[in-house]
Amino acid sequence: MTGISKSFPGVKALKKVSFDLNEGEVHALMGENGAGKSTLMKILSGIYTRDEGDIIYNGESIHLKSTRDAQGKGICMIHQELQMMTHLTVAENIFIGREKMHGIFLDEKAINTMAKNLLYKLGLDIDPTELVGNLTVGKQQMVEIVKAISFESKVLILDEPTAALSDAEIAALFRVMHDLKAQGVGMIYISHRLDEIKQITDRVSVMRDGEYVGTLITEECTDDQIVNMMVGRTIFEEPKAVSNCPPGAPVVLEVEGMNAGKMVRDVSFNLRKGEILGFAGLMGAGRTETARALFGADIKTSGKIKVNGKPVIINKPQDAVNVGIGYLSEDRKRYGLALGLSVSENSVMANYNAFSGVLFVKQGQINKISEKYVDKLETKTPSIRQLVRNLSGGNQQKVVIAKWLIRDSQILIFDEPTRGIDVGAKSEIYKLIYELADEGKSIIVISSELPEVLRLADRIIVMCEGHITGELPAGSTQEEVMILAHKRI
């Protein structure tokens, strides 16, 4: 692939990216979230078409019109989210769209035999007549690979194949990959895990912000070299050098041994008064899940929570709100705001009990406090009657902040506080978060943008796969965070 470019409305996703793959090679493709790895691979597998550039396959320039087209040429992608029909059998899944017929009837026997041979060839112990839904995720993934092989694939793209696998399943996957390598199949391996890259790949290519950065021979490079290539972007925002939170500030929130689902595992941390605590990690590291579990939005399986030293039970958002916790979701429009209602109605949504008499809501007071916070936060809205739908992202975020301030929340959890907010409004939100901390509010900031966490946080907690993998002080570098974000426990 040479000089590949691709634009989506408003974004240039790929800028003249080049990538190559040899026969029988495993080539890792790395980069932060949004670096353009998936877009590049979707072009190679026929899901997207390129704007510019050339794909040369076996010495011949090709144009892929669809995934079917790519499959026909022997290029198959195995997506992170498996795309299987769980109510059909293994053999039916492998041969869907290419059924063998016996007159007008399906020839089940033929496809079962063919599936059996393919499975045998890769040394897999899977019954072709089993329903896919009854298989473990690891085995389902094997079936996807077998399906790809059944197309006589010469190029196999694996997008984070180990994300949901156990260690034993990963070992089995690597064994199969070795076999395929010996058969001359070239594989592109997308993963965030440095240890796996070391184990299985021959070369590593890194992308950043839609551009190709460079390629290294796996055997000859160090982890630091790879991480440096991944984060090398210029930093626009000055990171915070030292914590603004005095070391003696009282602890307002303690979380101990919290578990929730697969994404929150034995999470413990504390938060001080007036502190901004950053949560860093890759997408899917379990930060949002931790916040939601803490807030009672999702069910916890275990864990102790203390607020101001007193144990509290938080089973639902109501409980969290009552002990003074406010959650500002990463997806404001879905979880934070009622878009069809006005600024004032959204501002007091968490607090109608205080603004309601025995019978009627106290509209006068509601208007007054809404106005007050529109002024205080400098929310740009023509009036408090304006529907929230008509405000810009930054101003919508301010309405959510107003909601929790009006509720007098002492602990605020900002999940991706500046997602979907333009650069100018971003620094305004940062300023607001600083001011809130100065006023003594305790703040948790979850962000996938490292510079944002480094700029805001007095202390940084890094998560990977549901575990807390480390804690760093203010003034830490991106590299230090990234190494922890890739660390498996």
Place this chain on the structure above:
Amino acid sequence: MSVGNNVGSGAAVKIKSPKKVSQRLLTFAALLVIYIFFCFFGRNFFGYETALNILDASVYIGFAAIGVTFVIISGGIDLSLGTVQMCSAMVGGVLFRKLGMPFGLALVFILITGTMFGLFNGFLIAKLKLPAFIATLGTMMIAIGLSSVISNVQTYNFPARTEVAGGWFKDVFSKLQLDNGWTIPTGAILLLVVLLLANVVLTKTKIGRYTYAIGSNEEAARLSGVNTVLWKTVPYAISGFCAGLAGISYACTYTTVLPGSGSGMELDAIAATYIGGASTTGGSGSVFGTIIGVFIMSCLRVGLPSMDLQPHYQKLMTGIVVIVAVLIDMSQQKKH
């Protein structure tokens, strides 16, 4: 941005979206057009008598429609209110005729029955998370069955004007004949009172605010610490209570209550709500809009026969009105 006229005078602060006001005006204009059309082209349409007939035809659907408006604003649907209405009326009839309960008390039990059904719906939907469509479909059938069971598949009659026990029934819930020959539409007046009351609940109380909030974005309300299980149940309870009122009103207008009846009546009430500008996805709507929707339907029902068209043309026309009304609503939404 296309907010323009939406902003306007910031001085008088009142929580009401101007867009919905204009939508309501449009519906009201449609009602006037239809009414005036029949005045010109219908035989003997214009007059106090016909106006009373239109009111009469509106009352019981009106009660039911006001109730279901709460449910629809909260983002749900209540398919059970037609049969709940008739089942509640049947409970009253059986208590009064068979068990000899004082008539006034029997009426109270009609309201209780309706409310109980509503609470049952709310429990299924808010607590057990059943889809509203399924839950109320089930309740709809339960109510049909129950009314046949308790009545032993007998028809029950409510008191006529001449009866000693409960002779006041029609005076209070339908029409009061004065000695000077005038007729006071007491049923319609009662509907007006309930309408104003419902509007106050919807715009001035916590119940109303949470109904809009849940319909607008239930998850955001939950994450704001709102007890969504409770506040999602309330609109169904209100709908059930109003179905009870509708049951009383129906029994008063038609005297006879048939066992196992009522299916289909909910659709009139739901249609009125959508004609009145409520959104199918919840979060918007008003009881005034709904009532205008009810009047449009009654106008067609009374007006079409005056043009020598069979009453069943009313259904046909109403169907067209519903589709056109929602199309207009959608095109207005798009502009924003």
